[in-house]
Amino acid sequence: MPVELQTDERRTGEKNTGPASLPRQGGRLLGLRGSVIVAIAVAGLWAGLVLDLRPGDLIPSEGGLSLARELFSHALSPAWTYEARDLPPGIQPLPLKALEAAQVTIAFAAAAMSLSLVLGLLLGFAASTATWSENPLGGEGPLNRLRRGARPLIYGSARVLIALLRSVHELLWAVLLLAAFGLSQLSAIIAIAIPYSGTLAKVFSEMLDEAPRDSARALRAAGASSAQVFFFGLLPRALPEMSAYALYRFECALRSSAVLGFFGYPTLGYYIAASFENLHYGEIWTYLYTLFALVAVADWWSGAMRRRLVG
Amino acid sequence: MTGSKHTERDQEIQRLYRERPRSGFLRWSAFASLLLVIFAWSKKELWNEEFFSERRSANFERFLGELRPYPLQGTDFDLGVAAAWAGDVLAEKGWTAAGITLAISVAAIVLAALGSLLLTFFATRTLATSAPYLPALGPVSRWRRWSWRIAVTASRGMLILMRSLPEYVLAFLLLAILGPNPWPIVLALALHNLGILGKLQAEVLEDLEPRPLAALRGLGASRLQIAAAGLFPLALPRFLLYFFYRWETCVREATVLGMLGIVSLGYWIVDARARNHYDEMFFFVLMGAAIVLMGDLISAVARAVVRRAA
Numbered sequence: 316m317p318v319e320l321q322t323d324e325r326r327t328g329e330k331n332t333g334p335a336s337l338p339r340q341g342g343r344l345l346g347l348r349g350s351v352i353v354a355i356a357v358a359g360l361w362a363g364l365v366l367d368l369r370p371g372d373l374i375p376s377e378g379g380l381s382l383a384r385e386l387f388s389h390a391l392s393p394a395w396t397y398e399a400r401d402l403p404p405g406i407q408p409l410p411l412k413a414l415e416a417a418q419v420t421i422a423f424a425a426a427a428m429s430l431s432l433v434l435g436l437l438l439g440f441a442a443s444t445a446t447w448s449e450n451p452l453g454g455e456g457p458l459n460r461l462r463r464g465a466r467p468l469i470y471g472s473a474r475v476l477i478a479l480l481r482s483v484h485e486l487l488w489a490v491l492l493l494a495a496f497g498l499s500q501l502s503a504i505i506a507i508a509i510p511y512s513g514t515l516a517k518v519f520s521e522m523l524d525e526a527p528r529d530s531a532r533a534l535r536a537a538g539a540s541s542a543q544v545f546f547f548g549l550l551p552r553a554l555p556e557m558s559a560y561a562l563y564r565f566e567c568a569l570r571s572s573a574v575l576g577f578f579g580y581p582t583l584g585y586y587i588a589a590s591f592e593n594l595h596y597g598e599i600w601t602y603l604y605t606l607f608a609l610v611a612v613a614d615w616w617s618g619a620m621r622r623r624l625v626g
Numbered sequence: 627m628t629g630s631k632h633t634e635r636d637q638e639i640q641r642l643y644r645e646r647p648r649s650g651f652l653r654w655s656a657f658a659s660l661l662l663v664i665f666a667w668s669k670k671e672l673w674n675e676e677f678f679s680e681r682r683s684a685n686f687e688r689f690l691g692e693l694r695p696y697p698l699q700g701t702d703f704d705l706g707v708a709a710a711w712a713g714d715v716l717a718e719k720g721w722t723a724a725g726i727t728l729a730i731s732v733a734a735i736v737l738a739a740l741g742s743l744l745l746t747f748f749a750t751r752t753l754a755t756s757a758p759y760l761p762a763l764g765p766v767s768r769w770r771r772w773s774w775r776i777a778v779t780a781s782r783g784m785l786i787l788m789r790s791l792p793e794y795v796l797a798f799l800l801l802a803i804l805g806p807n808p809w810p811i812v813l814a815l816a817l818h819n820l821g822i823l824g825k826l827q828a829e830v831l832e833d834l835e836p837r838p839l840a841a842l843r844g845l846g847a848s849r850l851q852i853a854a855a856g857l858f859p860l861a862l863p864r865f866l867l868y869f870f871y872r873w874e875t876c877v878r879e880a881t882v883l884g885m886l887g888i889v890s891l892g893y894w895i896v897d898a899r900a901r902n903h904y905d906e907m908f909f910f911v912l913m914g915a916a917i918v919l920m921g922d923l924i925s926a927v928a929r930a931v932v933r934r935a936a
Contacts, residue, residue, distance in 0.1 A: 346935060347931055347932075347934060347935035348862065348863070348866070348932065348935040351866060351928060351931060351932060351935070352866075355736060355739075355869070356736075358732045358736070359732060359733060359736035359737075361729070361732070362728075362729035362730070362731075362732035362733035362736070363729075363733055365725055365726065365729035366726065366729045366730065366733055366808040366812065367808070368733060368808060368809065368812065372804070372805075372807045372809050373804070373809055375803050375804050375805070376805055379802070379803045379804055379805055380803075382802055382803055383803045386799070386803075419669075421662070421666070422665065422666040422669050423666070424666075425662040425663050425665070425666035426663070426666035426667055426672075428663075429663040429666065429667070478919060478922065479915070481918070481922075482914075482915035482916075482918040482919050482922075483911060483914065483915050483918075484878050484879070484881055484882045484914070484918075486794070486882045486885070486892075487881065487882060487892075487895065487911050487914060490885075490895060490896065490899060490907070490911075491907075491908075491911060493899075494689060494899055494904060494907065495685070495686050495689045495690075496682055496685070496686060497682070497685065500669075500671050500672050501672060504672075570790075570792040571792075573792060573795070574792045574794040574795065577794065577798070584792075584794075584795065587795060587798075588798070591798070591799075591802070603791070603795075606790075606791075606792075606795075607787075607790055607791075610790040611786070611790065614786070614790070616655070619651065620651075620652065620655055623649050623651055623652055624652070
């Protein structure tokens with residue numbers, strides 16, 4: 316009842332005469348937040364119309380249904396041996412094959428993360444307002460003036476570079492690099508590393524900006540140099556959050572690296588696609604469960620780190 | 627400048643250093659990460675191939691030449707011709723593909739948000755218990771306690787399962803089952819993001835200040851009433867922020883998932899590559915980047931609005 320009354324008051328444009336302690340909700344029919352939600356609903360309807368999403372299409376056809384049945388009936392019985400009849404001589408047992416695919420998946424992810432950590436840290440430092448504002452370069456002279464003038468330039472170009480790096484998906488980079496260099500493991504690593512550097516840099520710069528600046532200011536007041544202020548004042552306050560986030564991104568990199576297999580790299584995705592094409596449903600689950608296990612371990616690890624670092 | 631003061635201070639510094647927080651787990655983790663990186667880079671398959679071989683660099687140069695719009699290859703760059711070519715590509719495929727890409731991302735995130743609203747509350751440990759926010763008045767039967775515990779574990783498990791399967795793999799499997807319509811891609815994207823949104827939102831709900839909620843409980847509110855009148859309005863700004871953050875990722879993924887055969891940008895990218903039309907491929911990649919940048923901008927504006935309203 317009181318809710319209805321309030322809306323009515325707003326509709327008639329009368330002032331809210333409720334107790335002064337109640338927060339005023341703005342004069343419009345919908346608050347800002349309400350209009351955001353309405354906009355989302357309208358956008359959702361538009362999307363459904365553009366895509367011609369019909370609920371009826373959610374019911375699979377006869378063939379699709381039997382395939383789904385076949386696929387899910389194997390969920391509890393993943394294959395331990397190959398389902399193909401003619402095996403090439405000297406082939407490793409299936410579990411070892413899955414482990415090898417997992418190992419390649421991990422290796423791509425770790426190599427890509429190590430590259431993007433370096434680039435992400437450098438760009439993140441450059442794109443953080445805290446890096447610059449907590450290090451006021453005093454002093455006159457042409458050199459100091461030049462350094463001051465270069466700062467907005469470095470900051471701005473770092474921001475633009477981050478946006479550009481992030482704007483192309485790793486799979487698109489993979490397609491581009493495949494076209495440019497052919498199938499090479501190094502290009503898979505680079506494909507993951509490029510957008511991940513951008514994302515890490517963006518989040519690192521935000522974390523540096525949001526970290527408490529008291530110790531940086533204290534160091535500054537005690538006469539520390541710019542580098543000292545940054546490395547002993549600013550960075551340590553943001554480092555726990557940053558490491559926890561980096562580990563989370565490693566988990567994402569594992570997934571990306573697995574998916575790259577669909578483009579011919581020997582990661583888990585390659586074997587998932589191959590066993591699907593050969594209708595080896597048990598094998599699909601072997602590889603899927605291997606992927607689940609990898610992601611679960613990474614998830615547990617990053618969670619445990621986060622609890623210890625951030626609390 | 628007396629000696630004793632110096633040693634006192636030094637001792638204090640040494641004591642602080644000795645008593646600094648240390649964690650064996652973190653040291654072990656740092657060491658393990660280092661080993662992992664060394665292992666990754668020491669794989670011999672990486673170094674056997676000649677990444678910068680003569681043949682490769684010749685290929686690469688040819689590739690760079692073919693990135694130029696087709697009517698301009700081998701001639702000087704002419705902006706008018708390039709614009710006419712781009713206009714043709716846009717009119718023929720570009721605009722529709724861009725619209726479909728955007729629509730996929732929007733449909734997916736809206737479905738994910740709706741689904742997460744159902745699951746989040748069941749995954750919130752503070753709400754989905756036999757005695758939310760206040761100790762129970764009477765004895766609680768073991769059956770009730772266990773059924774809540776099972777509900778929380780099951781919904782958390784479902785969320786983990788949804789987010790641990792990459793959307794590309796999920797879309798690949800769903801496409802085989804549902805056939806060639808946009809649903810598989812939308813559903814794959816929606817399920818993956820449901821898993822992520824559900825986890826993040828449950829964390830937000832668990833971190834809410836419990837006292838007002840306990841007050842609601844004390845007035846006799848049911849779990850549904852607490853959720854509708856307490857948890858949801860309190861957490862809505864954070865929910866909306868996460869919604870837009872995840873939408874940005876959805877736009878990125880939507881450009882790619884078309885590769886599986888739905889005519890979004892990704893479809894035309896793979897198609898152009900298969901026909902060796904690298905100029906078109908590159909154009910669509912740039913278009914995808916433009917859409918992603920636009921999505922980031924819209925999301926940033928929307929998040930600013932939500933923050934202001936909060």
